[in-house]
Amino acid sequence: MTEMSGADMVVQALVDLGVDTVFGYPGGAVLPIYDALYKHPTIKHILVRHEQAATHAAEGYARSTGKPGVVLVTSGPGATNAVTGITDALLDSIPMVVLTGQVPTTLIGTDAFQECDTVGITRHCTKHNYLVMDPDRLGPIMHEAFHIATHGRPGPVVIDIPKNVQVATGTYSVPEFIQHNSYRPQVEPDADAISQAIDMIAAAERPVFYTGGGVINAGPDASAALRQLVSLTGAPITSTLMGLGAFPADDPKWLGMLGMHGTYEANMAMNRADLIIAVGARFDDRVTGRLDAFSPDSKKIHIDIDRSSINKIVPVDLAVVGDAGRALDALIAAWQDKGHKARDLGEWWRRVDGWRATRCLDFPEKKEASAEIMPQRAVKALFDATRGRDPIITTEVGQHQMWAAQHFGFSAPNRWLTSGGLGTMGYGFPAAVGAQIAHPNRLVICIAGEASLQMNIQEMGTVAQYRLPVKIFILNNEWMGMVRQWQELTYESRYSNSYSDSLPDFVKLADAYGWTGLRIDNLGQLEDGIKKMIETPGPVIVDCRVAQLANCFPMIPSGAAHTDMILQPSDVTGTMDDEAKALV
Amino acid sequence: MKIKTEAGERHVLAITVDNEAGVLAKITGLFTARGYNIESLTVADITADHALSRITIVTSGPPPIIDQIIAQLDRLVPVHKVIDLNDAGEAHVEREIALVKVAGTGDKRIEALRMADVFRAKVVDTTLTSFIFEITGTSDKVDRFIALMRECGLVEVGRTGVVAIARGSEAL
Incomplete structure (x- = not known):
């Protein structure tokens, strides 16, 4: 219990909560907190160039460490610029605390300079938010906010702090033990449900594990438990975009990602399975395809920490509410207690191998040195060149993101940072900044598209300022490739505004910011170019020119079933009915 | 489509x-x-x-x-x-209050008062040319009363919306 200013309380709480890094941008309404930070050199403040980037950097920090990301921005435009990243964190369940300055309480509601209704605007894109009207409440609210952001299903929490509350003095208090009076998520799974689940798993003839970001959020132990359970049961496993890395991609039980750009074998296995074990995944529309054709003959077990995810889209036979890691541990224990033995799944695996034989991720390419680079080849070459270096990979959003998900093999969690739910172009580069801050000695690569990258390209300045060795690998096809691909699929190739016109010279741009810039023009330069990127100290931007009109396959077109995958460009008809057109 | x-x-x-x-x-x-x-x-x-x-x-x-x-x-x-409260086994009681203003003279005014009596609505304000009735009941009952009052010079309605509570001795 100490008397201090609100601003000092904010910083003291950050220290007490073990926060080492804050991503932010100063402004009038947070000047007292910035002044308090000035006196606290133990907290590293990373000055971004745009508040949206602060939120994505915090997401990158959080996703790569498992710790909450912290953001500090000013009122008005500072807060509104942060909204995209806050929403991104909500949809991908990323723990984040965003501190926003606000005009003094006496001016709230008067349309004051740089005033906006931050709690109103962020009410539905946060897990919870606060407007602090009394400095005595700052200590408890700061601690409660971190508790809420990191417990249960993680998410972003906003604390809006009026300037006079930052200046006024009050009593800083730390709650000894946080038990929220209403928010108490169920972490431990129900024992009966676990018992039923393990019997269903042991009895299944055609089981598939379908795992998601919840396994990553549950920590590295959850990934280890997943591996053990999969190994005990002998069942195949697929995962969502957000779940990549929880299970090693080089394991023979790995089917690859499922869904719209998932593998043929993963989607067929989901369709023909008699049991689906969903762990920390939420049956997103990118995953299910047409709902009435989604895995029609299976029983479904859904393990999720968020009860509202259960039966939201796909009705399931057995719900297990709880932390994915605890549930997996409990399943393993129940398997052993009951003396279950893995069934002979030979017939099921023979069918899976049959689907695998389509080699759905193969792509046509020319092999000579002067040939244009297929984007898939560029990702594969990057993967090959970084094996053994345990890189952290971030992506922007679009074709390059899907190619990275398909062709880059992850073998551990927290190495794959991508915007899944919100699909935010401009996420990947600042997320790489956040990951690099958290892991100064690791190789952090942002696989980018030339269009997405430009949405937060100003962060090249941040990277230069903090001398971060971030690598940006642009798959430059001069198109908003995914938009163009959909225009080919749906609108008979009427390319409305999808060409990336007037691109900068990325090599010169690198030079302007004090980075190293490289260009790779053809297949013969690919390996050396990547090697040079990795070996060059400091930040590097690689403008890798790839085949302009390559499209991302396989693909389940919107409104189609898992069994109706487009495997080849020649399967594309170029038209679609209105029902399908209306789907995103 | x-x-x-x-x-x-x-x-x-x-x-x-x-x-x-x-x-x-x-x-x-x-x-x-x-x-x-x-x-x-x-x-x-x-x-x-x-x-x-x-x-x-x-x-x-x-x-x-x-x-x-x-x-x-x-x-x-x-x-x-x-x-x-509609869960199986959760019988409950619902109530809503409406204030209903009716204006008019002569037969319509008498008819309004008579129907209010049938519905056990209370008169909470009156002038020579108007009544305000207070009616409490389920939304259905309130609906029916208001529908009848339309024929008797209804000019204004205010409703609270439903409050409800489960039957029996258990608390929520």
């Missing part, structure tokens, strides 16, 4: 929440953001220390949507408890 909508059934939800600024906006915003219906909503604080409010929401939707509404409400940080 036509956009299809699904028919639903009516449910009454009782929700206890922290009595704090913004909580009501959070609840109603959840309904609009996710496309759920609100037929009526009432809210008032219910504890001696003013810490808790009780919200009664009448909504409608197919059973899976009702389940989803409850789960979505339940995970909001300031929400303490959500009860579906």
Whole structure:
């Protein structure tokens, strides 16, 4: 219990909560907190160039460490610029605390300079938010906010702090033990449900594990438990975009990602399975395809920490509410207690191998040195060149993101940072900044598209300022490739505004910011170019020119079933009915 | 292409929440953001220390949507408890109050007063040319009374929306 200013309380709480890094941008309404930070050199403040980037950097920090990301921005435009990243964190369940300055309480509601209704605007894109009207409440609210952001299903929490509350003095208090009076998520799974689940798993003839970001959020132990359970049961496993890395991609039980750009074998296995074990995944529309054709003959077990995810889209036979890691541990224990033995799944695996034989991720390419680079080849070459270096990979959003998900093999969690739910172009580069801050000695690569990258390209300045060795690998096809691909699929190739016109010279741009810039023009330069990127100290931007009109396959077109995958460009008809057109 | 909508059934939800600024906006915003219906909503604080409010929401939707509404409400940080009063075995009592102003003279005025008596509506204000009736009951009863008053010079209606509570000795 100490008397201090609100601003000092904010910083003291950050220290007490073990926060080492804050991503932010100063402004009038947070000047007292910035002044308090000035006196606290133990907290590293990373000055971004745009508040949206602060939120994505915090997401990158959080996703790569498992710790909450912290953001500090000013009122008005500072807060509104942060909204995209806050929403991104909500949809991908990323723990984040965003501190926003606000005009003094006496001016709230008067349309004051740089005033906006931050709690109103962020009410539905946060897990919870606060407007602090009394400095005595700052200590408890700061601690409660971190508790809420990191417990249960993680998410972003906003604390809006009026300037006079930052200046006024009050009593800083730390709650000894946080038990929220209403928010108490169920972490431990129900024992009966676990018992039923393990019997269903042991009895299944055609089981598939379908795992998601919840396994990553549950920590590295959850990934280890997943591996053990999969190994005990002998069942195949697929995962969502957000779940990549929880299970090693080089394991023979790995089917690859499922869904719209998932593998043929993963989607067929989901369709023909008699049991689906969903762990920390939420049956997103990118995953299910047409709902009435989604895995029609299976029983479904859904393990999720968020009860509202259960039966939201796909009705399931057995719900297990709880932390994915605890549930997996409990399943393993129940398997052993009951003396279950893995069934002979030979017939099921023979069918899976049959689907695998389509080699759905193969792509046509020319092999000579002067040939244009297929984007898939560029990702594969990057993967090959970084094996053994345990890189952290971030992506922007679009074709390059899907190619990275398909062709880059992850073998551990927290190495794959991508915007899944919100699909935010401009996420990947600042997320790489956040990951690099958290892991100064690791190789952090942002696989980018030339269009997405430009949405937060100003962060090249941040990277230069903090001398971060971030690598940006642009798959430059001069198109908003995914938009163009959909225009080919749906609108008979009427390319409305999808060409990336007037691109900068990325090599010169690198030079302007004090980075190293490289260009790779053809297949013969690919390996050396990547090697040079990795070996060059400091930040590097690689403008890798790839085949302009390559499209991302396989693909389940919107409104189609898992069994109706487009495997080849020649399967594309170029038209679609209105029902399908209306789907995103 | 036509956009299809699904028919639903009516449910009454009782929700206890922290009595704090913004909580009501959070609840109603959840309904609009996710496309759920609100037929009526009432809210008032219910504890001696003013810490808790009780919200009664009448909504409608197919059973899976009702389940989803409850789960979505339940995970909001300031929400303490959500009860579906239409759940099997949860018989409940519903009441709504309406204030109904009727203007007129002569036979219509007499007829209005007679029907108010049949419905056990109270006269809470009167002038030589008007009455204000207070009627309490289920929404159906209130609806029927208002429909009759339309024939007798109805000029204005104010309704509270439904409050409801489960029968028996158990608390929410």
